[in-house]
Amino acid sequence: MHDLHAHKPNIFAGSPLDRLDARRKDVAWVKAQLTAPDAAFLPVWRSRSLLAGEAKAPATGTLDPVLAHGLLEAAPWALLGVADGRPFFALDLSSLDSPPAPDGTRYEDLRRAGSLLPADDAAILAHARGLMHWRTRSRFCGVCGAACVPRDAGHVMGCTGCGAHHFPRTDPAVIMLVTRAGRALLGQPARFRDMRVFTTLAGFVEPGESLEEAVAREVWEEAGVRVARVRYRSSQPWPFPSSIMLGFHADATTEAITADADELVEARWFTRDEVRAREGWVLPPDMSIARRLIEEWLEEK
Numbered sequence: 001m002h003d004l005h006a007h008k009p010n011i012f013a014g015s016p017l018d019r020l021d022a023r024r025k026d027v028a029w030v031k032a033q034l035t036a037p038d039a040a041f042l043p044v045w046r047s048r049s050l051l052a053g054e055a056k057a058p059a060t061g062t063l064d065p066v067l068a069h070g071l072l073e074a075a076p077w078a079l080l081g082v083a084d085g086r087p088f089f090a091l092d093l094s095s096l097d098s099p100p101a102p103d104g105t106r107y108e109d110l111r112r113a114g115s116l117l118p119a120d121d122a123a124i125l126a127h128a129r130g131l132m133h134w135r136t137r138s139r140f141c142g143v144c145g146a147a148c149v150p151r152d153a154g155h156v157m158g159c160t161g162c163g164a165h166h167f168p169r170t171d172p173a174v175i176m177l178v179t180r181a182g183r184a185l186l187g188q189p190a191r192f193r194d195m196r197v198f199t200t201l202a203g204f205v206e207p208g209e210s211l212e213e214a215v216a217r218e219v220w221e222e223a224g225v226r227v228a229r230v231r232y233r234s235s236q237p238w239p240f241p242s243s244i245m246l247g248f249h250a251d252a253t254t255e256a257i258t259a260d261a262d263e264l265v266e267a268r269w270f271t272r273d274e275v276r277a278r279e280g281w282v283l284p285p286d287m288s289i290a291r292r293l294i295e296e297w298l299e300e301k
C-alpha cells in the first residue's frame with residue numbers, strides 16, 4: 001500500500017485494510033465477517049476512539065465480539081475492511097452515556113494520540129472515526145426528510161421515503177505553503193491565538209473551483225497575496241470531522257500582506273533560519289501535513 005505514495009504517507013494515510021467494496025452488497029458474506037471469531041470491533045464514542053496501551057505508546061482498543069454483537073442492533077456500524085483475513089468493523093456508541101471500555105482501555109481524541117499510534121492503527125482509527133461521523137449525521141434524507149436505513153455493510157444510507165441513496169462524504173480542503181525569494185508565508189490562526197502557532201494557510205474547496213483556484217483564492221482572502229505555479233505535494237485524511245487535506249506549494253507573485261482579521265492574528269514572511277529558530281512561537285504538530293509542507297521547504301536548501 002505504501003508503494004502508492006511518492007513520499008512517505010502522512011499520518012492517518014496508508015491503511016493496511018482491503019476495503020473490499022465490491023463485496024459489501026453480499027449480505028451473507030457480511031454476516032460471516034460479523035461473526036468471525038477474530039473480528040475486530042472498533043468503537044467510536046462522541047468523536048473519541050477506543051485506545052489500549054500506555055498513554056505514550058497507545059494502540060487500537062477493541063471490544064469483545066460477543067459484547068459488540070449485543071450493541072449492533074442499536075448502534076450504527078460499518079465494515080471498514082479486512083487485513084490478513086481479519087475483518088475490522090467500526091461502531092458508534094455515542095447514544096450511550098457510559099460506553100463499554102475493557103480493562104486498560106479508554107476513549108481518546110485521535111488528534112492528540114495520532115502521532116503516538118503505530119501508523120497502521122492511526123490510519124484504521126481515522127477511517128473508523130470519519131465513517132462513523134458520516135453515519136451519525138445521515139439518519140434522515142436530505143432530499144425528502146424521511147428516515148434512512150443502512151445498506152452495503154454500512155456504506156450507503158437508503159431513504160425509506162424517496163429511495164435516494166446517500167454516500168459517505170469527504171470535504172476537500174487545500175493547505176499550502178506559499179514562498180517568495182527564500183521566504184515562506186505563515187499565518188497565526190486566530191483560533192490558536194493562545195498557542196502562538198504560525199502555520200500554512202488553508203481553506204475549503206468551493207463548488208465549481210479547481211484545487212489550484214481554491215489555493216489562490218484562500219491565499220488572497222486570508223493574506224492579500226497573489227500566487228502562481230501551484231504544485232501538489234501530498235494529502236492527508238483529516239477526519240476532524242470529515243476532511244481530506246490536499247497539500248500544495250505555491251509561488252507568491254506579490255509581497256505585501258493584508259491579513260484577514262477574522263481568520264488570522266497576523267501573517268508574516270519568514271526566512272528558513274527564522275523558521276528553524278522560531279523564537280517565541282511554534283510550528284504546527286509533527287503529525288500535520290502543514291508541518292510536513294514546511295519541513296519539505298526547509299530541506300530544499
Ligand SMILES: [Zn+2]
Nearest residue numbers: 141144159162
Ligand atoms: Zn428521501
